């Protein structure tokens with residue numbers, strides 16, 4: 001299974017690959033991934049590669065990712081080429097209109113991409129007092145809740161719990177559930 | 187089954203840098219030093235963490251710059267301690283002087299230099315290949331292909347250093363430093379030998395006469411190491427033979443080996459053989475030559491310079507950088523390698539027809555990669571705004587750190603290397619002395635950079651009487667590289683280890699600067715006034731003046747007052763002044779309405795932007811409204 005996780009520096013995308021890694025190692029699987037640290041972390045476009053299984057290299061090749069998790073819809077579009085045919089996009093949407101673009105629609109159709117979107121900012125404004133640092137957990141909830149990837153919701157919940165500082169544990173569980181409920185097919 | 191696997195081998199998922207750190211601690215290293223720099227920064231804090239967990243007696247310290255860090259480790263190795271210095275590639279430029287000199291010493295304890303390269307580059311001023319530095323100094327270099335291999339190589343690099351009494355280098359690239367992989371954990375080992383400095387001037391005092399003896403010895407050592415790499419290091423240097431008759435051979439080192447292995451597997455090619463090299467300097471030339479004999483053509487994949495390629499006496503069969511098959515700049519990403527390999531093997535694969543659709547979508551939606559920006563609430567943004575508005579016609583040399591992003595606010599004019607803000611200012615002040623260009627000079631530098639190299643430039647400016655203003659942007663942390671301590675912070679890495687704060691203001695006064703002012707960076711009005719005043723002082727007294735803009739970095743997540751702001755849409759005239767000179771992710775321009783608006787996805791309610799709008803349109807929000 002090959003994942004690409006994209007977003008904007010400061011959104012906390014590294015936590016997502018940590019969670020996936022924790023589950024994989026608990027199952028005794030091999031993992032390899034690649035992260036962005038340094039300059040780009042300051043508000044720039046960031047990308048994490050994450051592979052589970054017998055791979056040597058930490059990078060996903062263009063056209064080979066099974067799942068693209070996007071914290072930002074522009075970053076999703078910019079990195080859509082990473083998805084293989086029939087891959088799945090889990091995306092935090094702030095401007096739904098963009099997805100009406102004809103070229104984008106035909107690309108998504110031609111590649112048979114399954115798009116699962118959620119309005120993360122609205123949800124977090126409504127339920128978490130606008131603390132957008134919960135986006136990572138929200139997206140993990142959305143992904144596992146929709147049965148995307150090879151991890152169950154319960155496994156993700158356990159890993160998030162194990163990796164959360166205790167003061168965030170309760171909130172993280174709440175947000176995970178929000179994510180699970182929110183994913184709908186577009 | 188899973189449980190058993192875990193207790194027997196004790197695996198963990200580590201960042202490449204954590205794997206290297208784990209190796210350093212497990213190997214019984216006694217002194218580890220570093221100066222932070224992406225992609226190497228996570229190594230030293232992880233060393234301290236593992237040393238605490240494993241009860242190692244080792245000392246772990248940040249040096250104020252790479253030369254200092256390197257020489258500290260070097261001094262400890264003279265006493266017989268297994269020692270290690272860590273830095274990024276450009277750090278070695280700073281440490282190059284002692285590095286070159288000590289290469290020919292008959293060492294006592296092991297000295298390992300871990301230097302991380304950044305092909306791409308992702309976070310650096312250069313794409314230099316540190317393996318060339320190893321070649322320049324005539325020392326051996328290990329080039330890991332994965333996190334696990336990097337960890338293993340640490341042990342061998344220490345052992346090789348002791349065996350040949352020579353400094354060794356481990357050169358990971360960013361993809362090894364920042365990969366996350368499962369790695370096996372081991373126990374703490376005791377370092378061999380006794381640790382005590384023995385006086386011996388014939389060994390530790392380098393004079394030309396000594397060099398004339400040591401240099402031939404160094405040549406012999408490196409020849410012997412090349413021989414050892416030919417025969418003894420099969421775990422790092424090995425062939426992966428093709429299943430079918432080979433049509434192409436590939437010699438690959440570092441992460442390029444891992445990438446090309448996965449790519450060939452994906453392509454289903456069974457007619458390509460690979461020679462993996464983990465010790466590219468000195469290259470086991472005989473091993474490579476005999477591999478090359480088996481194939482009609484041989485591709486060399488390595489980052490970033492042709493270090494292996496150049497060591498081969500006969501390059502006629504080589505497809506590499508000398509004949510332009512492999513690009514001479516940029517990272518060898520999977521896409522790049524896949525394209526090279528398919529071109530070399532025959533007509534390349536056609537692009538998927540849909541690719542054009544995606545390209546048009548990206549263009550039509552106007553999506554561009556997001557450039558790095560200072561964080562919302564960053565004090566540097568306020569400082570740059572004040573500096574620029576105080577004296578709009580000033581020349582603003584700057585330096586390396588998060589604040590280099592002040593370029594987005596037109597707040598700086600030059601960035602070269604750490605410390606060059608002050609010295610470039612000195613050069614410009616000399617120009618103003620001999621021409622009629624009398625523009626004010628107001629430079630910016632961060633707290634870590636100030637101690638790294640800025641201090642010396644300041645002494646030079648005091649000595650030579652250069653009128654200039656140096657603004658120290660003191661966010662009390664080394665932010666760009668992830669938040670390490672420095673002398674302005676005073677904390678240290680190991681539990682229970684205490685440091686001492688070196689006060690920037692006192693340091694400046696001690697250097698002879700008479701006008702030093704410290705202020706709150708969020709106070710834009712005070713900042714503006716201070717810049718004007720400092721320049722007047724500098725000009726009148728022909729000497730440098732210093733302003734310390736102090737406010738903690740947002741990464742420190744301290745509590746601060748929340749001042750919710752809004753853009754009064756009536757008052758906003760759409761002039762974009764705030765976008766051009768304040769440039770905050772939380773303050774964006776709505777093209778359709780031709781007005782600035784707060785983007786509450788990013789705004790942290792620091793309130794600073796209230797002092798920015800010349801039309802008074804950015805105001806505190808009342809109630810729920812924006």
Ligand SMILES: Cc1ncc(C[n+]2csc(CCOP(=O)(O)OP(=O)(O)O)c2C)c(N)n1
Pocket residue numbers: 221222223224252274276277280310311586587588589604631632633634635636661663664665666667
């Ligand atoms: C010689 C050298 N060593 C290390 C680095 C990596 N590096 C980039 S910025 C920086 C430090 C910045 O800290 P500071 O000056 O305090 O500014 P801040 O990022 O906190 O604004 C470092 C160490 C470098 N670019 N060059």
